[in-house]
Amino acid sequence: MCTLALIGTALSVGGALVEGQQSKQMADYQAKAYEQQARADAQAAAFEQGQERHKQDLLQAQARAQAGASGVGMAGSPTEVLAANARQGQLDIKAIQYGSQLRQNNLTTQAAISRFSGKQAAAASIFKAGGHLVSGLSGIYDPSKAVTFGKSAFPPAPGGGLY
Template sequence: MCTLALLGLAGTAVSVGGALMQGAQQQQLANYQAKAYEQQAQADAQSAAFEQRQERRKQDLLEAQARAQAGASGVGIAGSPTEVLAANARQGQVDLDATLYNSRLRQNNLNTQAAISRFQGKQAMTASIFKAGNSLIDGLSGLYDPARSVTFGGSSLSPRASRAIIGGYTGLY
């Protein structure tokens, strides 16, 4: 009977360990996913910075071409051509700002997903701790057998032997 109790205890230990291990693995996976989201956000920021530099170069070239055309036509850079160049520069800045804004939106989304992933990992770990505790309680309660338990206050001797010890048995009953 002792081996059955030991087997039950071993099964409980395996169940508890498995629940804890599962939670730890889920939390580790969630942390890896969060790190991947953060890396994507960083890559997006670098990509947006590159796009902005490219767009700025393109706008600088277009502005230089427009100035050259205005100068080649013999028109001075004052009045209407200046206003056109200024309007183009403003539109170019709006385009650059839109690129930055969209990048920041994507970065915020990815960072939010990273935070959610970490939170889910913590929830999985907490759930596994409760699951392990439940397995431990179930396993230990299954080991208890009231018929085989130790009782206090009683005697393992026969009633006659108990009376003899307590009252000084004389054998004349």
């Protein structure tokens, strides 16, 4: 009976520890996924910024060509329009960078939270295993078979007393 109780306690303790490690592994995998998403977002934003720069370059070239074709010199008002367009284009690129950085920060924070949750789950499983161990071992204890002070742990010899 005692052996079965010990086996049950050991299985309970082991199960709690394995559960905690599996939770930690899942949290670590989730954190890696968030980090991959952050890297992918950075790459997508870099591509989008390149596309926006190319678009702005084309618009600037078209505006210069139109101004030249109309016979207007590239001084004064046309130059100011081109400069304003360039500034707006740069603001658009900065907005892409900012949005991407916000998303990356969010994903990095999610990864950190996931890792923290995994560590918490692993630590909680240790306490849970300890609780199973204590309750399992306390269930084995039988006070009627315990040694008490002032009495012998051995039954009296047949026929009598002590010599």
